[in-house]
Amino acid sequence: xxxxxxxxxxxxxxxxxxxxxxxxxxxxxxxxxxxxxxxxxxxxxxxxxxxxxxxxxxxxxxxxxxxxxxxxxxxxxxxxxxxxxxxxxxxxxxxxxxxxxxxxxxxxxxxxxxxxxxxxxxxxxxxxxxxxxxxxxxxxxxxxxxxxxxxxxxxxxxxxxxxxxxxxxxxxxxxxxxxxxxxxxxxxxxxxxxxxxx
Numbered sequence: 265x266x267x268x269x270x271x272x273x274x275x276x277x278x279x280x281x282x283x284x285x286x287x288x289x290x291x292x293x294x295x296x297x298x299x300x301x302x303x304x305x306x307x308x309x310x311x312x313x314x315x316x317x318x319x320x321x322x323x324x325x326x327x328x329x330x331x332x333x334x335x336x337x338x339x340x341x342x343x344x345x346x347x348x349x350x351x352x353x354x355x356x357x358x359x360x361x362x363x364x365x366x367x368x369x370x371x372x373x374x375x376x377x378x379x380x381x382x383x384x385x386x387x388x389x390x391x392x393x394x395x396x397x398x399x400x401x402x403x404x405x406x407x408x409x410x411x412x413x414x415x416x417x418x419x420x421x422x423x424x425x426x427x428x429x430x431x432x433x434x435x436x437x438x439x440x441x442x443x444x445x446x447x448x449x450x451x452x453x454x455x456x457x458x459x460x461x462x
Contacts, residue, residue: 283307283317297340365405372398373407377428377440381411381421407431 287303304314318341322334332343345353365373372395375387388395399422402408411423424437434440 280317283309283314284321287314287317287321291334291341291343294342297337297342299340300336302340366398368393368395369398369401373402373424373428376402376408376422377424377437380423380437382423383414383417383419383421385419387422 286307290303290306291298300311300315300318303318304311307314318334318336322336325332325334331346331349333346334341335344368391371391372387375390376382379386379390384396384399387399399408403410403422406425406427408422408428409425411421413419414421429436
């Protein structure tokens with residue numbers, strides 16, 4: 265074994281507990297299996313010791329009936345959702361919690377974010393296509409909401425929500441990247457049907 269480093273667990277029970285903890289921490293953040301050799305090298309420990317600890321953790325998780333398993337596959341070790349939890353995970357994802365937005369939805373959301381409060385007609389005019397369906401989807405996802413009516417035309421206006429800010433990790437709209445200059449300047453000349461006013 266090489267010279268001790270900050271990543272090497274101490275010997276004995278304390279060392280075993282720390283190795284277990286450290287393995288869990290590393291495997292929690294990877295998105296693909298990690299070879300036992302790579303883990304052993306990272307901790308400067310024998311492959312056999314790391315592999316035995318991984319197998320022990322795997323047995324414990326299975327015996328405890330946790331919502332995840334630690335499995336060894338061809339490429340290495342990784343956490344996986346247990347098969348009996350597949351339905352609840354699928355339901356969670358299907359409800360839109362982590363479903364990615366389409367390109368059309370992202371473009372529409374950008375127009376609302378930078379031009380809010382804005383009507384559907386103006387959003388459609390900027391994008392050059394009818395955005396009614398996409399706007400409904402964004403409302404259902406909780407990313408935009410109604411923001412009253414335009415005092416002149418009476419058109420319903422939309423703005424982004426606090427959930428939108430949370431998902432982007434922003435404290436406020438002033439933290440949005442400066443993309444507004446890339447939107448058409450003459451947007452202000454459009455009425456709520458997308459037609460230019462004279």
